[in-house]
Amino acid sequence: MALINLAAREINYKIVYYGCGLCGKTTNIQYIHRRVNPGARGRLVSIATEEERTLYFDFLPLSLGTVKGLRTRFHLYTVPGQSFYNASRKLVLQGVDGVVFVADSQISRLDENVDSYLNLWDNLMEQDEDPSHLGIVLQMNKRDLGSIFSVTDLTELLNHTGSPVIEACALTGVGVFETLKTVCKQVIAKSART
Amino acid sequence: MARRKGLVINDEQMQMIDGVLTKLQRVAGSAFVALISTSGQPITTAPADVDADTLSLAALAAGSFAATRQLAEVLNEREFSLLFHEGQESNLHVMQVTEQILLLITFGRDTQVGRVRLYTTRAVEVLKPLFEDAEDSDEGGARTIDTDYSREAGAAIDDWFPGESDK
Ligand SMILES: Nc1nc2c(ncn2[C@@H]2O[C@H](COP(=O)(O)OP(=O)(O)O)[C@@H](O)[C@H]2O)c(=O)[nH]1
Numbered sequence A: 001m002a003l004i005n006l007a008a009r010e011i012n013y014k015i016v017y018y019g020c021g022l023c024g025k026t027t028n029i030q031y032i033h034r035r036v037n038p039g040a041r042g043r044l045v046s047i048a049t050e051e052e053r054t055l056y057f058d059f060l061p062l063s064l065g066t067v068k069g070l071r072t073r074f075h076l077y078t079v080p081g082q083s084f085y086n087a088s089r090k091l092v093l094q095g096v097d098g099v100v101f102v103a104d105s106q107i108s109r110l111d112e113n114v115d116s117y118l119n120l121w122d123n124l125m126e127q128d129e130d131p132s133h134l135g136i137v138l139q140m141n142k143r144d145l146g147s148i149f150s151v152t153d154l155t156e157l158l159n160h161t162g163s164p165v166i167e168a169c170a171l172t173g174v175g176v177f178e179t180l181k182t183v184c185k186q187v188i189a190k191s192a193r194t
Numbered sequence B: 001m002a003r004r005k006g007l008v009i010n011d012e013q014m015q016m017i018d019g020v021l022t023k024l025q026r027v028a029g030s031a032f033v034a035l036i037s038t039s040g041q042p043i044t045t046a047p048a049d050v051d052a053d054t055l056s057l058a059a060l061a062a063g064s065f066a067a068t069r070q071l072a073e074v075l076n077e078r079e080f081s082l083l084f085h086e087g088q089e090s091n092l093h094v095m096q097v098t099e100q101i102l103l104l105i106t107f108g109r110d111t112q113v114g115r116v117r118l119y120t121t122r123a124v125e126v127l128k129p130l131f132e133d134a135e136d137s138d139e140g141g142a143r144t145i146d147t148d149y150s151r152e153a154g155a156a157i158d159d160w161f162p163g164e165s166d167k
C-alpha cells in the first residue's frame, strides 16, 4: 500500500528486509545509514534487545528527492528473525510494497533460510495481498564466508518468483546499495499504472 | 490490473482533514496532532512542518499501537481502539480512525485528559468518512503514478548515492 498524498505532493513506499535470525538484515540497514548523508535519510530507529538482537523492527526513512513534483520516500524496515517473533513480523509487513529476502548463504543455515522463506509467503498470503504487486529481491548474504551454497542452489530453494538475485557481504557493504536500488526500482515499476 | 488497496489523499480531502486537525489541536490544548497510516507513514500534522523525527514518531506509534492491539486480542479484549502513554512532561494518545488510519495527539501534563478524549473522539467521527472516501477511490493515485513517473523515478534511483553501488 503505497501512501500517496496528492495534497502534500508526497509518496511513501514501504520496504521490508526479511530473513532468518542473524542473516544480516540489520547489518544492511546500518550500512546504508552509515553511508548516506544525513540530508537524504532520517534517524535510524531500532527496537532491539540488550544483545542488539532485533526485538520488533529497525526503521530507516530514505528520501529519493522530488520526482515529477512528488516527494518520494522509501521507508526501510527489518523484522526480527527468530521464529517465535512471528506476530511482530506480521505487524511490520502491514502495507508492504517491497521485500528484500536476505538469505544467509552458509550451508549450516539451510533450515533457517527455508523456514523463514516459507513463513514470509504464509504471512504475505494471510495479508490478503496479491504478491505479484510486490517488489521482491533475493539477497544472498555472507558470500565472504567459507562453507556456503552456490548461487544456483540458493536460487532454486528461495526464489520461486524468479526475482532478481544479488550477492552480498553486508558487513563490508558489497551488494548492499545494489540490493536497495533494485528493490526500489521494482516497487516503483509495480506501483505505476500499466 | 487489479490494484492492491492503497491510500490516496487529494487536495480537497486534505483541506478538510487539516481543518479538523488544526481545530482539534486548539480546542484540546494540544502541542502536536498527526494523522498516520497503520503501516507507519505520516499523512499530515498540525502544526504543519514535518521534520525527520515525525517519520520516526509515525513508525514507532504505529508499531506500538499494532502491538498493543495484538496484546488486547491475546487477552480477548475486542474493543481496543486507544493507546495512551503518560510521560513526565507530556502525554500521548493514539486512536484508531479507520482500518488504515491512526490519530496521534500529544498534550501537556496540565491539560485534562477528559477534555482531550472528548474532542479527539469527535474529531475521529468527522475524519472517518473522509478517509473512507480516500480508501475507496484509488483513481487519482493511479493517474499520478504513471509510466512517466516510473521512468523518472527509475533514473533518479540510478543516480542515487553515486559511488556506493559499484562496491
Ligand atoms: N561474515 C559476515 N558476517 C555478516 C555479514 N552480514 C552480517 N554479518 C554478521 O552476522 C551477524 C548478524 O547480523 P544482523 O544484521 O544482526 O542479523 P539480523 O538478525 O538479520 O538482523 C552480525 O554479527 C553481523 O556482523 C556478512 O556479509 N558476512
Ligand SMILES: [Mg+2]
Binding pocket: A025, A026, A027, A053, A054, A078, A079, A080, A081
Ligand atoms: Mg536484526
